[in-house]
Amino acid sequence: MTWEIVIGLEVHTQLSTHSKIFSGASTAFGAEPNTQACAVDLALPGVLPVLNKGAVERAIKFGLATGSAIAPRSVFARKNYFYPDLPKGYQISQFDLPVVGNGQLTIHVPASGKTEAHEKVVRITRAHLEEDAGKSLHEDFHGMTGIDLNRAGTPLLEIVSEPDIRNAAEAVAYAKALHTLVRWIGICDGNMQEGSFRCDANVSVHKPGTPFGTRREIKNLNSFRFLEQAINYEAHWQIETLENGGTIQQATVLFDPDKGETRMMRTKEEAHDYRYFPDPDLLPLEISPQWIEEVRTTLPELPQAKQARYVNELGLSAYDAGILTASREMADFFEATQRVVPKDAKLCANWLIGEVSAQLNRDGLEMAQCPITAQQLGGMLKRIADSTISNAGAKDVFRTMWAEGGDADAIIEAKGLKQVSDAGALEKIVDEIIAANPAQVAEYRGGKEKVFGFFVGLAMKASKGKANPAQMNEILKRKLAG
Amino acid sequence: MLNSSLLQLGAALRARKISSVELTQLYLDRIATLNPELNAYITVNPDMSLAQARTADERITQGDASPLAGIPIAQKDIFCAQGWRTTCGSRMLHNFVSPYDAHVVSQFNSAGAVNLGKTNMDEFAMGSSNETSHFGAVKNPWNRDAVPGGSSGGTAAAVAARLCAAATGTDTGGSIRQPAALCGISGLKPTYGVVSRYGMIAFASSLDQAGPMARSAEDMALLLNAMAGFDERDSTSLQREKEDYARELNKPLNGLRIGLPREFFATGLSADVAQAVDAAITEYKKLGASVVDISLPNSRLSVPVYYVLAPAEASSNLSRFDGVRYGYRAPEYGDLADMYEKSRSQGFGAEVKRRIMIGTYVLSHGYYDAYYLQAQKIRRLIAQDFTEAFQQCDVIMGPTSPTTAFNLGEKGDDPVQMYLSDIYTIAVNLAGLPGMSIPCGFGNNNMPVGLQIIGNYFDEARMLNVAHRYQLATDWHVRTPSGI
Structure with missing residues (x-):
């Protein structure tokens, strides 16, 4: 019997509030060390925490977006441990009564190896609010450690999944879906380099039908690639260990991206006793149904709802709908483009997924940095739709627009790309071609339909590429039929 | 004037009979004369106090009528x-110089009061005799061999010895009321949440409350x-809503129902304290009050409950004192763990360490x-007892402390004996109720006795x-220690 890998993820998302979760200091990234740490963040004697409502609203948004239960009453607890970048000697977090519980996220797992692309529902156990710690700087000070408390008190939402994930690909799909969602609903900027989105992976292996194995937790994975590599390495290591007659000890491990290995940080025996207890400085967090409803009105249409609408109302394929809702920026761009050419959703989808994405990719740009606007793209698609330009002409317009800007009509005019749709002129061209190539005409009429392409080529050439292809085809067919 | x-x-x-600078x-x-012996103040800073006094004099000259403008007040x-x-x-x-004002301090500053100095206290407010202070014990102005009580012992001694017009204290399990009783002054711990704790160094956050300590109820209002x-x-x-605490001062007491908890008059209460408290009750009857026999059955559990909860919170509250950012750091240490261990071992006194260990233990897994x-x-049961009692009476009265002031060093080796000094005051903090102590006589040793008055929430x-x-x-409240 083969081994089954069991994975649960804990994802720390930094919430996009301007000020910290328990103080008024700024959360902006990259300031000089300790310039964004006020008396509360420094844990001076006598200071007290005051909860930032914005952080709570973001947690509620997340709960609504994942169909989770939002606790009418949740409690902040102190997690006690000593570390120089933890100024109070405890982290304010939530323990047995978190703000969000029992939700789920549907993920799309792409095809890989033997497994086909599939959808999967991953259950979310809970999500709780907590504050981040500061940073220890070991490199810059010879023989000493520097402490930067700018990050101390930054609001985090820790999202904990059930152990529903069965391989690294699913884990990455889940992490990506979560990453999309938190940016989509505007609660986290998702910047992984700056640490706004970090994953811990709990990994164990077992034989199906037997109880789950002992898990090891891989800490602080800040890229999807590392997440995948670390899980693959760890699962492989655990299986090998067990097959060699060894046992797995519950432990926390770190992933070394240079070596591609996980290594032991501490075992269960060495684990801290955090001595959680309710923080007496903060009252229980009470969330009224009215508050939840207020937050609900600020929630954008979610990716899944959009996908369904694109398929059912706009007639797009599920595949296209999935790509168009991969990010909020993409979906917004699509919808803005589609507003210009309301009847041609498929055309919009094709161009966005095709040319626009390819061009962005080539230039290393994000959707938000796209050099052309939805208005510009829509303006061009309108001219494809009304047959003013051919597809070939459109590519020319698009390249010019991308490089130099300008609107489609002006470019079409300037480059003389307008199609010839004058039936008389096209018939004249066709008549001349038929007259000049009697042998091929005979072949065609004899049943060799392949020759049709030959005539199309000649006709396009004769019209200098400006002939409306559909119309030209129709005339050719009619006249060749005799 | 004094x-x-x-x-x-x-x-x-x-x-303008006197200026704030003169006062x-x-x-x-x-x-300068009395503190070397009494040790009621840890820090005085005449330059800063006098500068504040000059500002107050200007405010008064410009017609500022704030009742506290120009009055020198000491801060715990x-x-x-x-x-x-x-x-x-x-x-x-x-060596910690604060870069900011506590809410209480800024309230007094904006009222125009003068900060006269910082009064001595048990270390981190943990103690009932002021003997755990790193800056030495405070002597009781009524008898220099006796303790002033604690933890607000410096404040109580300063008020009793006329070393300030009035002062602030804090009360986690009796730290305003017990020293007020032992030094013959008045002290009030308000309902939990009435006075902001911002800037008040936390001992046990769910119990800590600041309050006034003064020579009379009128001053405290x-x-x-x-x-x-x-x-x-x-x-x-x-x-x-903001309220005027002096608004009812003169109301007659006719019809006042005083609850006397039988648990507060049982074994453990010294006879001389009982006698003074009885006499005070008799006086109240003369003033038109009636007496109701009540019971607070769970109050006997308040000392053990307190010595679980307060150390638990303290063990966490005191974690920030780690030698990293401010305060004491051991001069020599090896690695990080050694730095923590040495700094905290050397920086904290024995009683504080005892409570951190108790607190760490009770919060531990298992x-x-x-x-x-x-x-x-x-x-919750203790609080429930009070809620039921207040259906039968308007205020509850009893002794503040089982004895008058004991001698310095007398309970030094026995923490439990020391903890029992707060047996009548602790339940009030656990319930979050307001409690007060006022002088009501003297014991056998001519030391002051305090009458505890417990009110309902916001009363x-x-x-x-x-x-x-x-x-x-x-x-009783205007009596002055000899030699003062």
């Missing part, structure tokens, strides 16, 4: 005050008017349910009225 009430001092200042200097001179050294060394009675903070009020920087501060959770349940104005009418009829 025996004037705050109202009288305010009137004298506004009538401040008068107290500074007394401190648990309150952060900008530019002032703020030690909390500990070596750990022996004036002080509480300045101290109380909502502060958004403290999430446990209560959003209530013990939490049996200690912390169980104590929280009993805490401070009524309690002050109850105390004030008694102080109009008696003179």
Whole structure:
């Protein structure tokens, strides 16, 4: 019997509030060390925490977006441990009564190896609010450690999944879906380099039908690639260990991206006793149904709802709908483009997924940095739709627009790309071609339909590429039929 | 001048019979003379106090009629005050100069009061005799061999010895009321949440409450008017309308129902204290009050419950004192763990370390349910007892402390004996109720006895009225220690 890998993820998302979760200091990234740490963040004697409502609203948004239960009453607890970048000697977090519980996220797992692309529902156990710690700087000070408390008190939402994930690909799909969602609903900027989105992976292996194995937790994975590599390495290591007659000890491990290995940080025996207890400085967090409803009105249409609408109302394929809702920026761009050419959703989808994405990719740009606007793209698609330009002409317009800007009509005019749709002129061209190539005409009429392409080529050439292809085809067919 | 009430001092200042600078200097001179022996202050800073006094004089000249403008008030050294060394009675903070003002301090500053100095206290407010202070014990002005009580012992001694016009204290399990009783002054712990804890160095956050300590109920009403009020920087501060705590001071006491908990008059109470408290009750009857026999059955559990909950919170609250950012750091250490260990071992005194260890233990995995959770349940039962009692009476009265002031060193080796000194006061903190102590006589050794008055939630104005009418009829509160 083969081994089954069991994975649960804990994802720390930094919430996009301007000020910290328990103080008024700024959360902006990259300031000089300790310039964004006020008396509360420094844990001076006598200071007290005051909860930032914005952080709570973001947690509620997340709960609504994942169909989770939002606790009418949740409690902040102190997690006690000593570390120089933890100024109070405890982290304010939530323990047995978190703000969000029992939700789920549907993920799309792409095809890989033997497994086909599939959808999967991953259950979310809970999500709780907590504050981040500061940073220890070991490199810059010879023989000493520097402490930067700018990050101390930054609001985090820790999202904990059930152990529903069965391989690294699913884990990455889940992490990506979560990453999309938190940016989509505007609660986290998702910047992984700056640490706004970090994953811990709990990994164990077992034989199906037997109880789950002992898990090891891989800490602080800040890229999807590392997440995948670390899980693959760890699962492989655990299986090998067990097959060699060894046992797995519950432990926390770190992933070394240079070596591609996980290594032991501490075992269960060495684990801290955090001595959680309710923080007496903060009252229980009470969330009224009215508050939840207020937050609900600020929630954008979610990716899944959009996908369904694109398929059912706009007639797009599920595949296209999935790509168009991969990010909020993409979906917004699509919808803005589609507003210009309301009847041609498929055309919009094709161009966005095709040319626009390819061009962005080539230039290393994000959707938000796209050099052309939805208005510009829509303006061009309108001219494809009304047959003013051919597809070939459109590519020319698009390249010019991308490089130099300008609107489609002006470019079409300037480059003389307008199609010839004058039936008389096209018939004249066709008549001349038929007259000049009697042998091929005979072949065609004899049943060799392949020759049709030959005539199309000649006709396009004769019209200098400006002939409306559909119309030209129709005339050719009619006249060749005799 | 030294025996004037705050109202009288305010009137004298506004009538220019005396300036704030002169009054401040008068107290500074007394401190210079008496403090070396009494040790009531940890820090005085004449330059800063006199500068504040000059500003107050200008305010008064410009017609400022704030009742506290120009009046020198001492702050317990648990309150952060900008530019002032703020030690909390500990070596750990022996060199900490606060960059900000506690809410209480800024309230007094904006009322125009003068900060006269920082008073001595048990280390991190943990103690009932003021003997755990890193800056040495405080002597009781009534008898220099006796303790002043604690933890607000420096404040109590300073008020009793006329080393300030009035002062602040904090009370976690009796730290305002017990020293007030032992030094023959008046002290009030308000309802939890009435005075902001912002800037007050935390001992046990769910129990800590600041309050006034003064020579009379009337003075305390004036002080509480300045101290109380909502502060958004403290999430446990209560959003209530501002009230005048002096509004009911003179109301007659006819019909007042006094509850006497039988548990407060049982074994353990010394006879001389019982006698003085009985006499006070008799006086109240003369003033029109009636007496109701009540029971607080769970109050016997308040000391053990307190010594689970308060150390639990303290063990976490005191974690920030780690030698990293401010305060004491051991001069020599090896690695990080050694730096923590040495700094905290050397920076904290024995009683503080004892409570950190108790607190760490009761919060530990496997013990939490049996200690912390169980104590929280009993805490609710204790509060419930009071709720039921207040259906039969308006205020509850009894002794503040089972004995008068004991001698320095007398209970040094026996923490449990020391803890029992707060047996009548602790339940009030656990319930979050307001409690008060006022002088009501003297014991066998001629040391003061305190009468404890416990009110229902937010009944401070009524309690002050109850105390004030008694102080109009008696003179215990104006007695002065000899040689003062």
